[in-house]
Amino acid sequence: MKGKQIIIALIVLALLGGYFYYFDIVKKKKDYDIKMQDEMLFYGFKKDDIATLIVTNRDAKSKIVIKKVGNDLMIDEPIKAYVDEVGVSGIFEKYQGLIADRKIDSFTAQDLADFDLNTPFATTELITKDNKDYKVNIGAYNPEKTLVYAMKPEDPKTVYLLDRNIRIYAEKTLFDYRDKTPIRIDMSKTTKVVMKLKDKDYELDLVKPAAKDDPDAWRVSGAVNDVGKIERIRDIFNNLKGAKAKKMEPITPENLKKYGLNNPKEYITFYEGNTKNSIYFGMEDKKAGSVYIKSDTLDQIMEIPSFAYSGMPAIWEVVNKQLVFFRQDKVRKVEIRYRDVEIEADDVEKSKDNYVWTINKAKNVDKSKVNITSALAGLYWCNYQTKIEGKLSPDEEAKLYGIDTKNPFMKIWGEKGAYIATLLLGKKVEGKEQYYIKVPERNTIFAVDTGALKNFNLPDFPEKQKPQPTPVK
Numbered sequence: 001m002k003g004k005q006i007i008i009a010l011i012v013l014a015l016l017g018g019y020f021y022y023f024d025i026v027k028k029k030k031d032y033d034i035k036m037q038d039e040m041l042f043y044g045f046k047k048d049d050i051a052t053l054i055v056t057n058r059d060a061k062s063k064i065v066i067k068k069v070g071n072d073l074m075i076d077e078p079i080k081a082y083v084d085e086v087g088v089s090g091i092f093e094k095y096q097g098l099i100a101d102r103k104i105d106s107f108t109a110q111d112l113a114d115f116d117l118n119t120p121f122a123t124t125e126l127i128t129k130d131n132k133d134y135k136v137n138i139g140a141y142n143p144e145k146t147l148v149y150a151m152k153p154e155d156p157k158t159v160y161l162l163d164r165n166i167r168i169y170a171e172k173t174l175f176d177y178r179d180k181t182p183i184r185i186d187m188s189k190t191t192k193v194v195m196k197l198k199d200k201d202y203e204l205d206l207v208k209p210a211a212k213d214d215p216d217a218w219r220v221s222g223a224v225n226d227v228g229k230i231e232r233i234r235d236i237f238n239n240l241k242g243a244k245a246k247k248m249e250p251i252t253p254e255n256l257k258k259y260g261l262n263n264p265k266e267y268i269t270f271y272e273g274n275t276k277n278s279i280y281f282g283m284e285d286k287k288a289g290s291v292y293i294k295s296d297t298l299d300q301i302m303e304i305p306s307f308a309y310s311g312m313p314a315i316w317e318v319v320n321k322q323l324v325f326f327r328q329d330k331v332r333k334v335e336i337r338y339r340d341v342e343i344e345a346d347d348v349e350k351s352k353d354n355y356v357w358t359i360n361k362a363k364n365v366d367k368s369k370v371n372i373t374s375a376l377a378g379l380y381w382c383n384y385q386t387k388i389e390g391k392l393s394p395d396e397e398a399k400l401y402g403i404d405t406k407n408p409f410m411k412i413w414g415e416k417g418a419y420i421a422t423l424l425l426g427k428k429v430e431g432k433e434q435y436y437i438k439v440p441e442r443n444t445i446f447a448v449d450t451g452a453l454k455n456f457n458l459p460d461f462p463e464k465q466k467p468q469p470t471p472v473k
Contacts, residue, residue: 190206411423
């Protein structure tokens with residue numbers, strides 16, 4: 001008997017659970033959906049489903065069609081061009097979940113004229129990938145200009161008061177909608193850069209495609225042939241990406257001559273394999289802070305901020321003057337020796353991807369004053385002033401530069417015991433606050449500022465500090 005009662009009780013509990021689930025979750029969601037269908041302008045519209053945007057403007061007599069092509073948004077009419085993605089995505093954001101501030105269900109023909117909805121100021125149409133069509137006619141602002149009157153063509157008996165930005169988006173011109181970047185370039189895909197400006201003439205070649213972010217991935221050639229500095233090379237791309245057009249003008253013989261672009265001598269060419277894209281520089285208007293350009297892929301002449309031209313790095317700025325090319329976070333072992341000081345340390349993994357430096361040896365130095373992270377940062381940012389290349393015998397190196405190959409100053413290893421580099425500290429440069437340092441892996445001797453070596457933050461390095469006199473009381 002008790003068994004039957006327990007079964008009946010469990011059945012009752014299950015039924016009650018189902019009842020509460022339905023009324024507490026399912027019915028609430030259903031009621032919410034009904035409410036949203038009534039309040040949302042475009043119920044069911046999702047910005048990620050957009051395929052086409054059409055904006056017509058009565059006063060401008062324009063029709064702009066934007067389509068999703070692959071992962072890109074492209075202007076399809078009246079020209080073919082990339083869009084300003086930030087501006088256009090804002091439209092989709094605004095329409096998704098848009099709720100009317102209020103609705104007007106009773107109005108006269110005169111009201112409709114006052115709302116500017118007889119012949120609407122603009123129409124915005126959103127078409128999704130599954131061909132759902134969401135359209136709204138946009139009229140005048142309300143007297144306070146905080147809202148805008150609108151109407152859906154399929155519902156002529158209702159006027160909606162919507163966020164004023166709905167009309168602001170419809171007021172935008174073709175210039176507002178189009179991408180204003182002077183040249184579309186991607187550093188991650190670029191294999192070569194040719195810089196031909198008035199006072200900047202050099203080439204950059206990606207020599208390590210598989211390791212594009214390595215400090216020595218690029219090579220500079222021109223008046224100097226050396227390793228490229230990736231941070232400054234990145235500035236070339238960022239300068240152009242950040243130089244948005246102030247205005248655009250048609251490419252005509254008159255305009256080309258007017259803006260010094262009919263036979264431009266200054267340009268930058270970017271290669272992606274065998275494909276190239278060039279930007280050409282014409283007249284610079286220093287008073288306006290502008291320069292006029294055209295490119296291989298632009299259909300118009302652009303006026304852009306002049307920093308995209310004058311701010312390009314010179315050849316000496318794109319040369320990587322680091323002594324050693326390495327990533328600080330990949331160093332796992334360090335040995336340091338200078339005078340009678342000896343330091344040995346390992347980067348020990350305490351937990352996944354969490355490494356902590358452990359000093360195993362600190363001879364003739366206060367262990368608490370040794371900071372390996374700081375020493376590696378000092379090495380990473382240590383730039384040479386001059387360099388001496390060419391093969392010299394150990395005796396010549398010792399005599400001329402004080403290099404002792406048997407007494408390395410610093411050795412660093414990477415992951416799994418991979419050897420990175422050795423630094424040999426030489427003598428002080430005569431008449432200068434500099435020291436000679438050799439990096440055997442590069443077969444080069446460098447002259448480095450004393451201040452740069454002090455940034456290693458090693459006790460009494462590179463010179464033993466003189467004790468400060470005790471102040472007389």
